[in-house]
Amino acid sequence: MGWTEPKNCFVPICEIIAVEETEFNKKQRNIGRWQKMAKLHAFTVHYVKKARNHRWRCSDATFWSVDEHLCNQWTQALKELLEMQKSRPKQLLVYINPYGGKRQGKRIYEQKVAPLFSLASISTDVVITEHANHAKDNLFEVNIYKYDGVVCVGGDGMFSEVMHGLIGRMQKDSGIDQNNPKASLVQCNIRIGIIPAGSTDCICYSTVGISDPVTSALHIIVGDCQPLDVSSVHHNNTFLKYSVSLLGYGFYGDILKDSEKKRWMGPMRYDYSGFKTFLSHHYYEGTIAYQPAKHTHGSPRDQESCRTGCYICKQSGKQLAEQNKERGLKHEEGEEEWKVIKGKFLAINAVNMSCACPRSPKGLSPAAHLADGSADLILVRKCSRFDFLRYLVRHTNQDDQFDFPFVDVYRVKCFQFTSKLSEDNESNVMDIGKKRFGQFCRDHPACCCNIVNSTWNCDGETLDSSAIEVRVHCQLIKLFARGIEEDCKDEAAHSQSSIEQLL
Numbered sequence: 001m002g003w004t005e006p007k008n009c010f011v012p013i014c015e016i017i018a019v020e021e022t023e024f025n026k027k028q029r030n031i032g033r034w035q036k037m038a039k040l041h042a043f044t045v046h047y048v049k050k051a052r053n054h055r056w057r058c059s060d061a062t063f064w065s066v067d068e069h070l071c072n073q074w075t076q077a078l079k080e081l082l083e084m085q086k087s088r089p090k091q092l093l094v095y096i097n098p099y100g101g102k103r104q105g106k107r108i109y110e111q112k113v114a115p116l117f118s119l120a121s122i123s124t125d126v127v128i129t130e131h132a133n134h135a136k137d138n139l140f141e142v143n144i145y146k147y148d149g150v151v152c153v154g155g156d157g158m159f160s161e162v163m164h165g166l167i168g169r170m171q172k173d174s175g176i177d178q179n180n181p182k183a184s185l186v187q188c189n190i191r192i193g194i195i196p197a198g199s200t201d202c203i204c205y206s207t208v209g210i211s212d213p214v215t216s217a218l219h220i221i222v223g224d225c226q227p228l229d230v231s232s233v234h235h236n237n238t239f240l241k242y243s244v245s246l247l248g249y250g251f252y253g254d255i256l257k258d259s260e261k262k263r264w265m266g267p268m269r270y271d272y273s274g275f276k277t278f279l280s281h282h283y284y285e286g287t288i289a290y291q292p293a294k295h296t297h298g299s300p301r302d303q304e305s306c307r308t309g310c311y312i313c314k315q316s317g318k319q320l321a322e323q324n325k326e327r328g329l330k331h332e333e334g335e336e337e338w339k340v341i342k343g344k345f346l347a348i349n350a351v352n353m354s355c356a357c358p359r360s361p362k363g364l365s366p367a368a369h370l371a372d373g374s375a376d377l378i379l380v381r382k383c384s385r386f387d388f389l390r391y392l393v394r395h396t397n398q399d400d401q402f403d404f405p406f407v408d409v410y411r412v413k414c415f416q417f418t419s420k421l422s423e424d425n426e427s428n429v430m431d432i433g434k435k436r437f438g439q440f441c442r443d444h445p446a447c448c449c450n451i452v453n454s455t456w457n458c459d460g461e462t463l464d465s466s467a468i469e470v471r472v473h474c475q476l477i478k479l480f481a482r483g484i485e486e487d488c489k490d491e492a493a494h495s496q497s498s499i500e501q502l503l
């Protein structure tokens with residue numbers, strides 16, 4: 001049997017995309033002495049080729065022989081091996097936001113993703129969304145259980161919609177009240193795939209290592225599975241939203257609020273509003289109370305980051321399974337101590353994952369874990385503009401962004417925030433003058449002290465309330481991803497189950 005380039009092809013079965021009988025085109029291939037022989041039979045193996053920077057591409061190798069039976073045996077054997085890859089999806093529900101990011105979602109899906117799904121024999125039901133919340137609402141109506149996964153083509157906002165639809169549907173079907181902040185939520189086993197076509201694409205970047213539609217499509221095809229923590233956000237026993245990436249008050253909340261008015265600018269809106277918000281340099285007073293996560297969950301100051309097969313996340317998964325076994329689905333609130341911090345903050349950021357994205361490749365909290373059941377709470381206190389700029393710049397280089405006297409970071413399992421304004425209003429509801437007219441500090445007009453509230457940025461969407469109660473739900477959802485790989489090339493070279501072995 002012969003084969004085309006590459007000469008030394010070594011592919012784990014789990015990285016084969018498809019195997020198909022091929023019409024062997026002698027003219028296109030330099031097959032030397034084989035050309036003189038009788039009819040050739042061939043099959044092509046399409047497989048994942050790992051390139052630099054976590055990028056995956058689809059490559060192929062064609063094998064040929066004069067022996068038709070041998071060719072058929074090979075094709076059959078490989079197809080059977082592929083059938084045995086039980087984690088691979090066969091049927092997907094796809095939502096495309098045609099207006100996300102640079103408005104390329106539909107084109108990206110049709111040109112780059114759909115051909116790969118079809119090659120891998122994945123059948124799809126595709127919905128092109130017509131308005132915000134279309135995907136979320138639709139997930140409450142369709143028979144989600146017939147799908148192996150739901151794919152969203154868009155940005156973090158689109159992912160958030162699909163996640164809310166799926167989690168909400170699971171709780172509804174299980175009779176769980178989402179308004180109860182202490183409810184043990186039911187895990188969602190229908191995986192979500194993200195084809196990045198948004199402005200930040202932070203969730204895709206932080207779970208795959210790159211924001212690239214073809215790479216993400218291939219992770220879906222090979223059936224990867226990455227559990228993910230989700231935070232629930234409540235106000236006064238009312239459910240507000242779920243968050244998987246950033247819950248940001250102050251700086252990131254103000255950027256979002258301003259940028260929403262500039263959606264027409266596309267992804268550039270964040271740079272424009274970011275610059276504006278940086279210049280405004282507003283800080284906000286408030287109180288944070290949090291319960292620390294167990295020290296076994298590492299620390300936000302760790303040097304090691306969460307990577308594929310992360311030990312800390314695996315241990316958290318085991319603990320979660322044991323807890324669920326022990327007490328059924330009943331949740332018992334731990335008696336751990338609450339820590340309270342009052343202050344003036346330029347930014348309060350709670351992140352369930354690193355929040356790495358093309359703008360900040362190591363993210364807001366480089367050592368945060370995808371699936372450890374905790375969030376990193378970052379408090380940036382009032383400081384000078386210059387110091388705040390130094391802090392921001394460190395998100396883009398190798399220096400430690402937590403190594404400043406005005407920055408504190410804690411690993412937490414839950415927290416609450418109340419702004420000074422709402423505290424004051426609660427203690428003196430009659431002080432309407434202050435509420436309505438005291439927009440800026442009257443004592444110090446130039447001091448940037450802001451006695452209005454900021455807005456919470458919840459994965460790119462604003463929240464209506466500034467006073468919130470947040471709880472991390474360990475591994476509530478699953479993605480078609482595997483976390484960021486340490487070194488793709490080495491892993492491929494050491495795999496045991498390969499075509500080369502078969503040959």
Ligand SMILES: Nc1ncnc2c1ncn2[C@@H]1O[C@H](COP(=O)(O)OP(=O)(O)OP(=O)(O)O)[C@@H](O)[C@H]1O
Nearest residue numbers: 100101129130131154155156157158198199200201
């Ligand atoms: N057809 C539609 N028309 C208008 N809005 C939509 C439509 N479909 C989805 N949306 C909404 O658009 C919002 C933003 O979409 P998306 O996240 O895809 O792009 P983005 O905001 O540019 O990217 P990012 O979230 O990464 O910053 C989502 O919150 C979603 O609810």
Ligand SMILES: CCCCCCCCCCCCC/C=C/[C@@H](O)[C@H](CO)NC(C)=O
Nearest residue numbers: 156200202245246355359360392395459460
């Ligand atoms: C002068 C240089 C300043 C560079 C500052 C770089 C910091 C960038 C950090 C970006 C983190 C983004 C976290 C992700 C948030 C998403 O949930 C959300 C929705 O897509 N995006 C934004 C921008 O709010």
Ligand SMILES: [Ca+2]
Nearest residue numbers: 229352369374
């Ligand atoms: Ca986490």
